[in-house]
Amino acid sequence: MSTRINLTAYNKQQLSDFCSELGLPRYRADQLFQWIHLKNAGSFGEMTNLPKALRGELEKKAELKGVDRASVSRSKDGTVKCLFRLHDEKLVEAVLIPEFFDDGVADRLTVCVSSQVGCVFGCSFCATGKMGLFRNLSTGEITGQVLAMNALAEAEYGKRITNIVYMGMGEPFHNYTPVVDSAEILCDPLGLDLSPRRITISTVGLTRQIRSYADEQRPWNLAISLHAADDEKRNKIMPINETLDLKALRGALEHYHRTMRQPVTYEYLLFDNFNDSPEDARKLAGIARWIPSKINIIMYNSVEGVTLQRAREDRLDRFMAELTRQGARATVRRSRGDDIDAGCGQLAIREQDGEGKTIAGKSSGKQKSGRQNPGKRSGGEKTVPDTWN
Numbered sequence: 001m002s003t004r005i006n007l008t009a010y011n012k013q014q015l016s017d018f019c020s021e022l023g024l025p026r027y028r029a030d031q032l033f034q035w036i037h038l039k040n041a042g043s044f045g046e047m048t049n050l051p052k053a054l055r056g057e058l059e060k061k062a063e064l065k066g067v068d069r070a071s072v073s074r075s076k077d078g079t080v081k082c083l084f085r086l087h088d089e090k091l092v093e094a095v096l097i098p099e100f101f102d103d104g105v106a107d108r109l110t111v112c113v114s115s116q117v118g119c120v121f122g123c124s125f126c127a128t129g130k131m132g133l134f135r136n137l138s139t140g141e142i143t144g145q146v147l148a149m150n151a152l153a154e155a156e157y158g159k160r161i162t163n164i165v166y167m168g169m170g171e172p173f174h175n176y177t178p179v180v181d182s183a184e185i186l187c188d189p190l191g192l193d194l195s196p197r198r199i200t201i202s203t204v205g206l207t208r209q210i211r212s213y214a215d216e217q218r219p220w221n222l223a224i225s226l227h228a229a230d231d232e233k234r235n236k237i238m239p240i241n242e243t244l245d246l247k248a249l250r251g252a253l254e255h256y257h258r259t260m261r262q263p264v265t266y267e268y269l270l271f272d273n274f275n276d277s278p279e280d281a282r283k284l285a286g287i288a289r290w291i292p293s294k295i296n297i298i299m300y301n302s303v304e305g306v307t308l309q310r311a312r313e314d315r316l317d318r319f320m321a322e323l324t325r326q327g328a329r330a331t332v333r334r335s336r337g338d339d340i341d342a343g344c345g346q347l348a349i350r351e352q353d354g355e356g357k358t359i360a361g362k363s364s365g366k367q368k369s370g371r372q373n374p375g376k377r378s379g380g381e382k383t384v385p386d387t388w389n
């Protein structure tokens with residue numbers, strides 16, 4: 001078993017401490033940071049501004065466990081989905097979502113990143129939730145996805161990414177420390193130097209973490225995956241609600257707003273004949289009044305084996321009209337990349353075995369990523385651990 005330290009999992013302070021222990025000057029820590037979190041280096045040999053002897057010493061003491069791009073799928077609407085292979089052959093996905101000016105030039109380039117391999121929360125509409133949880137991603141496995149997608153954005157659209165959303169595979173607040181460390185790194189002036197207002201972290205409503213996020217004055221936008229506006233319906237599609245119900249969520253959000261004075265965004269997938277009635281809209285508008293907020297209504301792309309379907313357009317119109325009547329700020333978001341299974345709730349890996357790894361013979365960069373068959377659960381941790389509350 002390797003006793004070398006995985007430097008990609010370190011945050012900036014830990015990297016700095018590591019360099020101090022080696023007796024290196026401060027600027028070496030900055031160089032290492034940039035090689036890992038800006039240039040996405042896969043080996044110490046690439047770090048050409050470090051002396052050869054130091055590279056050799058680093059090789060003995062440390063290692064870099066990042067992400068390898070395994071395959072890329074392109075949608076006709078410009079969305080690009082990437083499958084990444086991790087050091088233990090597990091797989092995760094990230095999505096690049098361009099929004100275009102009228103002249104066809106890319107305006108906003110948003111990357112949706114994964115925070116875990118699989119997810120334990122088992123929301124009934126979500127392909128990732130069908131997998132169970134295999135493991136958390138490290139800080140560097142999260143920043144590595146962003147850097148790889150940034151390189152892809154530059155190659156495909158001639159510009160850097162502009163926004164990041166933590167809404168890929170996994171529940172970000174269930175992997176809290178690597179997620180906030182990665183967001184800090186992505187905003188670091190030595191890294192991609194993104195504005196904190198360009199980053200959004202979403203959660204199904206883990207109340208303890210929402211409170212910590214506020215108490216620690218975390219500057220990134222907060223989004224809540226709500227998807228139903230009363231406990232009865234939310235219990236049916238999001239098992240977390242049976243433990244942390246809407247009352248608990250409200251308490252945590254009020255604390256967040258008292259502490260941060262920031263609004264929150266509610267994500268609401270609109271399902272046909274389930275949560276799309278005018279009565280549902282009135283309840284959602286009521287939730288939107290808890291603290292200053294806006295609502296993203298998302299048109300769902302179907303997932304194999306899931307009975308919930310996308311709402312009809314006439315029901316969407318009626319729903320939006322009621323929200324407007326109630327004074328709620330709401331926008332409709334069309335799910336993107338549906339022809340490559342990159343839509344909201346669709347990220348999961350088809351080519352994995354029972355341990356979340358690449359199936360033999362499919363690890364040569366030729367994987368076709370897509371939905372897993374939800375009827376065949378693949379062996380990750382399925383019991384929600386008692387660690388979020």
Ligand code: SF4
Pocket residue numbers: 119120121122123126127128129130168169170171204225
């Ligand atoms: S919606 Fe999010 S929290 Fe729910 S199962 Fe999917 S990844 Fe997990």
